[in-house]
Amino acid sequence: MSEPLVIARQGYLFAGGKYVEIDGKKTLAGQLYAEFQIPENLTCPYPVIMVHGGSQSGTNYTGTPDGREGWAQHFLHRGYAVYVVDQVGRGRAAYHPDPCGPVRHPDLDGAQQRFVAIERDKLWPQAALHTQWPGAAAPGDPIFDQFFASQLPTIADFTRQQELNRDALIALIDKIGPAILLTHSQSGAFGWPVADARPDQVKALIQAEPSGPPFYDVGLEYLGPPEYYRAGAKSRPWGLCSVPLTYDPPGMPEAVQEKDSDGPGLARGWLQAEPPRKLPNLMRVPILIVSAEASYHATYDHLTVKYLEQAGVKPHVMRLADLGIKGNGHMLQLESNNHEIARVMLHWLTETLG
Numbered sequence: 001m002s003e004p005l006v007i008a009r010q011g012y013l014f015a016g017g018k019y020v021e022i023d024g025k026k027t028l029a030g031q032l033y034a035e036f037q038i039p040e041n042l043t044c045p046y047p048v049i050m051v052h053g054g055s056q057s058g059t060n061y062t063g064t065p066d067g068r069e070g071w072a073q074h075f076l077h078r079g080y081a082v083y084v085v086d087q088v089g090r091g092r093a094a095y096h097p098d099p100c101g102p103v104r105h106p107d108l109d110g111a112q113q114r115f116v117a118i119e120r121d122k123l124w125p126q127a128a129l130h131t132q133w134p135g136a137a138a139p140g141d142p143i144f145d146q147f148f149a150s151q152l153p154t155i156a157d158f159t160r161q162q163e164l165n166r167d168a169l170i171a172l173i174d175k176i177g178p179a180i181l182l183t184h185s186q187s188g189a190f191g192w193p194v195a196d197a198r199p200d201q202v203k204a205l206i207q208a209e210p211s212g213p214p215f216y217d218v219g220l221e222y223l224g225p226p227e228y229y230r231a232g233a234k235s236r237p238w239g240l241c242s243v244p245l246t247y248d249p250p251g252m253p254e255a256v257q258e259k260d261s262d263g264p265g266l267a268r269g270w271l272q273a274e275p276p277r278k279l280p281n282l283m284r285v286p287i288l289i290v291s292a293e294a295s296y297h298a299t300y301d302h303l304t305v306k307y308l309e310q311a312g313v314k315p316h317v318m319r320l321a322d323l324g325i326k327g328n329g330h331m332l333q334l335e336s337n338n339h340e341i342a343r344v345m346l347h348w349l350t351e352t353l354g
Contacts, residue, residue: 005076006040015175016088016168022098029099032168033058033092034083037072043079046180046203046353049172050084051165053185055106055151057091058084060184064334065146066134071182071333074342083176087187088164089155101160106151112137114220114296115331116144123220123296124229125265130294131327132335147334158189158235159242165190166197166243173201180349182206185330189241192282196245199281204352206345207315208290208332213303214239215255215270220296226260229267229299239272239307247277247311262302269303271310278312286352287313290345292328293321316348 017031035058036047050072052060061072061084072082089095095103112120117137118127135143155161169190173179178201183191188210195202217232238245239253247253254273261268287308291301308315320328325340332341 003077005073007037007076008040008042010035010037012036012092013172013175014093015172016164016170020096020099022096027096029094029096030088030164030168031093032088032165032172033086034172035062036081036083037076038081039076039079041079042081044081044180044349044353046178047081047083047176048075048180048182049169050082051169051181051183051187051190052085052087052090053183053187054154055104055111056184057150057152058086059091059150060331060333064134064338065143065150068134068338071338071342074339075346078346080180080346083172083179085169085172087161088168090152093168095153100155100164102156103153104156105153106148108139108148111148111151115329116147118294118296118329124222124299126294126298127296127329128294129327130329132294132337133329133331134334134336154186161186162189162193162241162243166193169194170197173198177201178203180204180206180353182208182345183210184208184333186211188212189236192240193243193245195285195287196279196281199284202285204286204288204349206288206290206349207304209292209295209297209301209330210289210304211241212236212297213267213269213300214307218267218269218300220299222265225264227268228261228265239311240304245279246281248280249277251277253277265299267300267303269300269306271307276310279308280312282308282311282313287315288318288345288348288352289315290318290332290341291320292330292332293319293326294328295330297330316352318344318348320344
């Protein structure tokens with residue numbers, strides 16, 4: 001964007017958390033941090049809450065490692081107020097070992113293999129299509145070093161992440177009012193229970209490559225037919241996440257593995273046993289799922305869509321390559337064409353909310 005960005009008001013707040021006793025002293029734990037900006041030309045009544053993924057922080061949205069504007073600025077230019085979150089126990093949201101538990105530290109090799117240099121290792125077939133990382137994608141390259149310097153330890157327990165951030169995000173929405181929730185990757189697992197708990201307050205849910213697939217993890221080792229990918233742990237016993245969701249009839253869904261993959265290079269996934277339980281609250285929320293051409297999510301985001309549809313939810317699916325936006329890996333908001341991706345998401349919001 002070339003035009004100046006005029007901000008009418010900005011600041012920060014904390015949401016959620018509770019007072020606990022640690023080592024005999026009272027402290028506040030479990031809160032998230034949210035930095036907000038409200039543009040002078042406010043065109044949408046609902047702010048956008050942007051929630052980063054694993055090992056990341058809110059800086060994912062406020063710029064890029066090569067110095068360009070981030071998604072926060074793109075939304076602000078279009079007249080949306082923006083709240084950029086640091087998850088519980090991350091960045092400017094205090095980490096306390098007792099309520100948060102152990103952390104997992106950033107992994108240099110993993111960051112290259114999954115995020116920035118995926119075309120080198122080709123751990124999944126689509127990785128060869130990756131072209132959009134803005135730099136040499138190796139230690140010593142200034143753009144890569146800026147990216148890796150931003151990586152932070154993550155609460156190791158996946159369920160605890162969801163419990164803490166679900167509660168804190170609900171508290172944030174209760175504090176600021178109806179909002180659009182935009183998640184990425186790990187935080188996709190928070191988006192479902194937040195929208196489930198506040199279906200009238202979450203006016204739209206944008207899931208950029210959300211945590212998945214349903215029920216069981218899949219590894220990145222491509223095996224070919226009939227398995228395609230090796231099976232992993234049952235990390236999402238409630239289908240989309242590992243914390244409870246509102247199903248009709250109530251209860252935890254039963255997982256049944258599909259007989260076949262939907263095609264070469266795609267994972268064989270798990271759906272509900274028939275007849276499936278429905279997700280009545282999520283059926284009331286407009287949902288957009290964004291999937292990139294070269295990301296490891298290209299192997300399984302379709303399974304999340306199939307699961308939602310089986311549960312009665314009708315998400316809008318945005319496969320970027322189908323829109324001519326090609327070559328993206330998982331870090332959509334940081335790559336060279338991040339503005340193109342922001343533009344199509346904003347178009348969907350305009351069409352959906354008016």
